[in-house]
Amino acid sequence: MSDRATPAAPARTAAVIPAAGRGIRLGPGAPKALRALSGTPMLVHAVRAMAASRAVSLVVVVAPPEGAAEVRSLLDEFPLGERTEVLVVPGGATRQESVRLGLAALPDDVTAVLVHDAARPLVPVDTVDAVAAAVRDGAPAVVPALPLADTVKQVEPREDGPEPVVATPDRALLRAVQTPQGFDRATLQEAHDKTVFDGEGATDDAGMVERLGVEVVVVPGHEEAFKVTRPLDLVLAEAVLARRRANDGF
Numbered sequence: 001m002s003d004r005a006t007p008a009a010p011a012r013t014a015a016v017i018p019a020a021g022r023g024i025r026l027g028p029g030a031p032k033a034l035r036a037l038s039g040t041p042m043l044v045h046a047v048r049a050m051a052a053s054r055a056v057s058l059v060v061v062v063a064p065p066e067g068a069a070e071v072r073s074l075l076d077e078f079p080l081g082e083r084t085e086v087l088v089v090p091g092g093a094t095r096q097e098s099v100r101l102g103l104a105a106l107p108d109d110v111t112a113v114l115v116h117d118a119a120r121p122l123v124p125v126d127t128v129d130a131v132a133a134a135v136r137d138g139a140p141a142v143v144p145a146l147p148l149a150d151t152v153k154q155v156e157p158r159e160d161g162p163e164p165v166v167a168t169p170d171r172a173l174l175r176a177v178q179t180p181q182g183f184d185r186a187t188l189q190e191a192h193d194k195t196v197f198d199g200e201g202a203t204d205d206a207g208m209v210e211r212l213g214v215e216v217v218v219v220p221g222h223e224e225a226f227k228v229t230r231p232l233d234l235v236l237a238e239a240v241l242a243r244r245r246a247n248d249g250f
């Protein structure tokens with residue numbers, strides 16, 4: 001028997017895109033990820049944004065539970081080129097569950113994972129690359145984030161009148177967190193295996209990793225990585241796309 005070690009399989013980075021939400025805050029219509037921005041579904045913008053990074057060779061799209069076949073044929077209409085493989089799996093009732101289902105579809109050779117909201121279709125490739133590079137350089141969990149413009153108050157929530165303010169956190173210590181959030185695969189899998197939330201689930205993946213006691217680090221986010229959540233965000237997204245078209249014929 002040879003005493004030469006088997007060469008390690010090359011590390012592979014995959015993106016998981018949770019896209020199974022309804023988009024209630026956006027108002028009535030198709031599931032949010034399937035709504036059009038400049039004539040192209042938001043999900044297609046998000047998939048292209050991940051595939052634009054040379055670090056990413058596989059994209060797993062987590063589709064609305066009843067809509068995986070529709071999403072598969074939609075993505076087939078917008079081919080990405082041979083460098084990027086795209087899988088589609090059905091999602092779950094919460095974002096957390098959808099990400100977990102996306103992780104379950106990853107092949108064994110994937111060692112790093114970027115989790116990216118379909119609802120952040122315009123994230124620039126430099127942001128994706130910065131997150132992927134920080135994971136490749138050894139950080140187990142990386143989030144892109146921006147400082148806040150508003151002052152933030154902690155309140156005692158009330159449905160029936162003015163809400164008492166409990167505290168004003170020091171704004172200089174706060175960051176608004178975006179996606180893609182990047183992880184060493186084993187760390188993210190452990191977080192999903194061990195962290196159980198009731199109801200709506202965890203609002204981001206890095207928070208679940210924090211609960212393991214693993215350090216999460218922040219790299220600079222980007223204004224164009226904003227989350228399309230409410231109707232006014234659609235206006236902003238169309239304006240960003242119009243500016244890109246004017247600037248570089250995008």
Ligand SMILES: Nc1ccn([C@@H]2O[C@H](COP(=O)(O)OP(=O)(O)OP(=O)(O)O)[C@@H](O)[C@H]2O)c(=O)n1
Pocket residue numbers: 017018019020021022023024025026032033062091092093094095096098099116117118119120227228229
């Ligand atoms: N069961 C769910 C819920 C959310 N998401 C995804 O998680 C991302 C962030 O969620 P959010 O912006 O809250 O989307 P929605 O849940 O669709 O929005 P809303 O809360 O307004 O219904 C989105 O890409 C969304 O498709 C998902 O994959 N599965």
Ligand SMILES: C[C@](O)(CO)[C@H](O)COP(=O)(O)O
Pocket residue numbers: 095117176177178179203204205227
């Ligand atoms: C993951 C996230 O985009 C980070 O800001 C955010 O927490 C998602 O929240 P949502 O309520 O599911 O949109």
